[in-house]
Amino acid sequence: MTQPAHVFDATLPRFEDEVLKRSLQVPVLIDFWATWCGPCKTLGPILEKLAAEFNGGFILAKVDVDAEQQLAGYFQIKSIPTVMLVKGGEIVDGFPGALPEGQLREFLKHHGVEAKPADEAAPAEDVAAPPVDPHAEVVRLRAAIAAEPDKDELKLDLVLTLLQTGGVAEAEKLLDALPANLATDERAVKARARLGFAALLKDAPPREPLLAAIAADPDDLRARHLLGVRQIVEGDSEAGLQQFLEMLRRNRAYEDGLAKKALIDAFRVVEDEDLVGAYRRKMASVLF
Structure with a gap:
């Protein structure tokens, strides 16, 4: 049938x-x-x-x-x-x-699941936008917010741009002040994940000691986690995802499933959709 x-x-x-x-x-x-x-x-x-x-x-x-x-x-x-x-x-x-x-x-x-019209056309392919200097974008957004101070969407845009330039403290302050209706916005979730990674590195060792700790003990999952977070924050996304995946392979139950949680947070942070898709598949192959 x-x-x-x-x-x-x-x-x-x-x-x-x-x-x-x-x-x-x-x-x-x-x-x-x-x-x-x-x-x-x-x-x-x-x-x-x-x-x-x-x-x-x-x-x-x-x-x-x-x-x-x-x-x-x-x-x-x-x-x-x-x-x-x-x-x-x-x-x-x-x-x-x-x-x-x-x-x-x-x-x-x-859960935001909506019916599609029967005659809905296939979406047009996205056209890649030219790269934007995040520092210049911060300046532009500040001016836009000054002109429209009640437009909270602009403030969320500024949060994400500040995180690209290292303005973590200001980004967190702006994010906390956003209204509740933006709290579940996909961009706000991404910003929270970025802030969470940044907070983990506040008192974390630099890269070299973490690498040395893992070389001495490959099962040092705390060092792997901090190294993965540092690599993600510093822009070495694939290396960070690999650390989290290795944690999952070695002990998926470690600290109440920390490896899986770290991977999911990283998927929200990493901009490379192809890379995220590849590591989602790798995570699924380990879990299943």
Whole structure:
């Protein structure tokens, strides 16, 4: 039987490509179900109906827990149906049980998942903008804010630009003063991640002693973490991501999953989307 549009059966071998990588472009709703599950037979058709109605606003990945026991085990599925929402390569929310259609719509709305018009054209390819001198941009933004002091979006732009020029203290002060409606803005989240990295380096050793500590003991995960943070902050993004990935390989449970958290924060900070995508895949291959 042919499945509805925007619905597919997720399997472990293809999970990284079909769910994690795909969620970088479009939200993916995972439905853990089984053929013998009564509530699943109620929830499944509603989810498929919404997937069709939203026309690609989200993708529905169905996981048969009997056929994909390892995948269900990784997600620690205790009961079915269970639904999880993946955005940007991360699980952002979920719920057990069969919710009614109205609550499902509210769940999607809460996470910014919207239907696409039936005649929506494919988005045009982005045209690369010319490089901008961050110091000159700071000057421009200061002038723009002076002209429009109530325009908080400009202040958020200034926060991100200050972080590029080393103005950490001023950036943090501006970020803390932004209104609540901008607190969940993707740029504000990125700024918080950058500030978090900068705070970790306040009393951290320089690069050379950290390298020496790792050479003496490759399992010194504290040194690896600080070195990775320093490399990210100093612009050596791939080297920093490699340190976090090596932490994950050596001990994923270290300090309550610090390696995974560091990688996710780094993904918000690093500007090179291809590099971030490559390390998301590497992280997934270690975790799965």
